[in-house]
Amino acid sequence: MGAQILGVTLTPNLMVFGGLATLSALCAVGVVAFPNAVRSALCLVVNFFLLAFVYFTLNAEMMGITQIVVYTGAIMVLFLFVIMLLNLGAPQALKEKLDFKTPLGLLLGVALFGLVGSQLLPTFVGVTQVQTTGALEAFGSPQAVGRSLFSDYVVPFEAVSILLLVGIVGSILLAKRKI
Amino acid sequence: MAWPAAVQAVVRALLLLLPVLMLVPGLIWWERRLLSWMQDRIGPNRVGPFGLLQPIADGVKLFMKEDITPSAVDRAIYFIAPAVALFPAFAIGGTMPWGPNRWLTPVADVNIGVLYILAISSLGVYGIVLGGYAANNKYSLMGGLRSSAQLISYELAMGMSLACIVLATGSLKMTDMVAAQEGPLWGVVPVIQNWFLFTPYGAISFVIFVICMIAETNRAPFDLPEAENELIAGYHTEYSSMKFAVFFMGEYAAMMLFGGILSCVFLGGHNFVPINWDGLAHSAPALSWVAGVFGNLNYYLAPIWFLGKCAGVITFYIWLRATLPRLRYDQLMNLGWKTLLPLATANFVVVALWILATRLMSESQGQTMGSILGFVAAIIAGSIIYLLWKAIFLSRKGDLLQPRDIDMVKPAVEARTVEMVDPNAGVA
Numbered sequence: 001m002g003a004q005i006l007g008v009t010l011t012p013n014l015m016v017f018g019g020l021a022t023l024s025a026l027c028a029v030g031v032v033a034f035p036n037a038v039r040s041a042l043c044l045v046v047n048f049f050l051l052a053f054v055y056f057t058l059n060a061e062m063m064g065i066t067q068i069v070v071y072t073g074a075i076m077v078l079f080l081f082v083i084m085l086l087n088l089g090a091p092q093a094l095k096e097k098l099d100f101k102t103p104l105g106l107l108l109g110v111a112l113f114g115l116v117g118s119q120l121l122p123t124f125v126g127v128t129q130v131q132t133t134g135a136l137e138a139f140g141s142p143q144a145v146g147r148s149l150f151s152d153y154v155v156p157f158e159a160v161s162i163l164l165l166v167g168i169v170g171s172i173l174l175a176k177r178k179i
Numbered sequence: 180m181a182w183p184a185a186v187q188a189v190v191r192a193l194l195l196l197l198p199v200l201m202l203v204p205g206l207i208w209w210e211r212r213l214l215s216w217m218q219d220r221i222g223p224n225r226v227g228p229f230g231l232l233q234p235i236a237d238g239v240k241l242f243m244k245e246d247i248t249p250s251a252v253d254r255a256i257y258f259i260a261p262a263v264a265l266f267p268a269f270a271i272g273g274t275m276p277w278g279p280n281r282w283l284t285p286v287a288d289v290n291i292g293v294l295y296i297l298a299i300s301s302l303g304v305y306g307i308v309l310g311g312y313a314a315n316n317k318y319s320l321m322g323g324l325r326s327s328a329q330l331i332s333y334e335l336a337m338g339m340s341l342a343c344i345v346l347a348t349g350s351l352k353m354t355d356m357v358a359a360q361e362g363p364l365w366g367v368v369p370v371i372q373n374w375f376l377f378t379p380y381g382a383i384s385f386v387i388f389v390i391c392m393i394a395e396t397n398r399a400p401f402d403l404p405e406a407e408n409e410l411i412a413g414y415h416t417e418y419s420s421m422k423f424a425v426f427f428m429g430e431y432a433a434m435m436l437f438g439g440i441l442s443c444v445f446l447g448g449h450n451f452v453p454i455n456w457d458g459l460a461h462s463a464p465a466l467s468w469v470a471g472v473f474g475n476l477n478y479y480l481a482p483i484w485f486l487g488k489c490a491g492v493i494t495f496y497i498w499l500r501a502t503l504p505r506l507r508y509d510q511l512m513n514l515g516w517k518t519l520l521p522l523a524t525a526n527f528v529v530v531a532l533w534i535l536a537t538r539l540m541s542e543s544q545g546q547t548m549g550s551i552l553g554f555v556a557a558i559i560a561g562s563i564i565y566l567l568w569k570a571i572f573l574s575r576k577g578d579l580l581q582p583r584d585i586d587m588v589k590p591a592v593e594a595r596t597v598e599m600v601d602p603n604a605g606v607a
Binding site for chain 1: 295302323330
């Protein structure tokens with residue numbers, strides 16, 4: 001059924017994933033490409049938001065919504081807040097002079113991409129169908145996540161929460177001399 | 180009902196969106212009339228009966244107005260900001276059930292219902308922040324900054340107050356929350372429904388949620404982002420015509436849908452009154468026909484009761500706007516971080532104790548003893564928390580809401596003498 005591209009059957013799932021992945025990749029490029037800091041931040045917001053939808057398509061609603069709450073809703077709002085407080089000037093002010101850093105950065109980027117790709121892509125050679133086995137229906141449900149967080153991984157979970165608490169107290173101490 | 184899932188989804192979405200879209204003008208009319216009445220004015224009464232057609236006239240006027248785009252704005256962001264502001268205002272109702280028929284509502288009964296609401300409401304800040312930034316106007320920027328700080332602060336307390344109800348229900352689904360409120364009150368009184376407003380922890384959560392809800396929708400007395408005596412109109416100072424109207428509509432839609440969420444989580448959702456008609460028929464067989472009639476009314480007219488509750492919440496919003504003066508910025512922050520968040524966190528402990536007490540006691544002694552123990556546990560926990568709170572307050576010097584020092588100008592001392600110069604003195 002359906003059209004075929006490069007020998008892969010075009011299912012609705014694949015189309016949804018393709019659209020989301022393309023858009024989020026474009027946004028990721030936009031984050032580094034835009035000279036305007038606010039637009040970069042906005043691209044990152046859209047990227048996080050679309051990633052959440054990728055999680056939704058993988059039956060991991062909990063994960064996706066946490067992504068929106070934490071990254072899109074809290075962290076990026078703070079980013080924007082800081083950018084607006086700094087009130088960076090016109091986009092021209094941000095243009096750097098072309099020196100060895102740009103080509104070197106590009107080269108290193110391509111190298112990293114090649115390294116990751118050489119490990120990942122061979123697995124997909126000859127694959128023509130999306131595999132839909134694996135994750136259970138209730139794999140990403142709040143119940144399943146909660147149960148594993150508070151039974152199997154309770155020590156790391158509590159350790160992380162203490163770490164965060166220490167971080168909060170420390171930042172308040174640094175920011176505020178008189179408490 | 181073998182409709183394709185896509186058609187069903189579209190029908191559900193439309194059944195949520197269209198009523199909201201249609202009721203927003205009515206809402207604006209109701210706000211203006213009620214506010215006028217509370218302020219001893221007349222309000223809009225010329226267009227149509229009781230001025231009912233005034234919102235339509237306003238809408239036409241807004242369409243016809245010249246759409247001015249200031250030259251110094253960041254164009255792309257300036258144009259998308261109103262749309263970004265409108266999206267969460269409508270999307271927030273996605274998991275909200277407005278009737279008992281699960282085939283028609285909610286749009287998506289996902290297992291993350293409440294988290295979805297928190298996530299979408301946290302996106303509401305973007306429209307305001309972007310509008311404030313893009314306008315390239317100091318007042319707008321101040322409005323945007325205030326709004327983002329305010330929303331971040333109140334989101335936390337709102338999340339905690341909802342978490343209490345999640346703990347009590349044992350589910351994140353909105354439909355489960357409504358179902359849990361149809362049970363007997365405190366697990367004991369079969370005739371009355373267990374609306375979370377009537378439980379000790381729910382009442383505290385309710386108050387916190389209402390305050391946070393008003394702050395999230397930027398309404399008086401938390402309307403600092405658009406405080407007109409300080410910031411002209413805040414984030415939408417530079418917006419005119421339809422783009423302004425979109426911001427306006429987003430605000431009202433958000434008010435209404437937050438009203439719906441409040442009704443679902445604390446006020447029994449689509450149930451008319453907190454009476455369990457089946458329970459009544461069971462405990463008083465003589466009244467069973469009354470219970471039957473009202474039970475049917477309760478079931479078949481559910482959306483009307485739900486909308487009625489929304490209207491009640493909106494009336495409360497307007498009443499607050501007419502009553503309370505705007506908070507000062509430091510008061511707003513102190514209320515959010517130093518009062519509501521600790522209170523909501525403490526309430527979380529109280530809920531846990533309540534659940535523990537009722538479950539433990541119910542197993543050995545029966546429901547009634549369980550509820551009594553729950554009340555005792557809640558009261559003890561509440562008093563311990565209150566005493567701790569008092570101790571913290573007393574250990575400080577002075578009040579948390581300190582009056583700010585303002586250097587008053589003394590005209591008698593600082594009066595300048597201005598010499599008047601006649602510009603035409605040397606001409607003639």
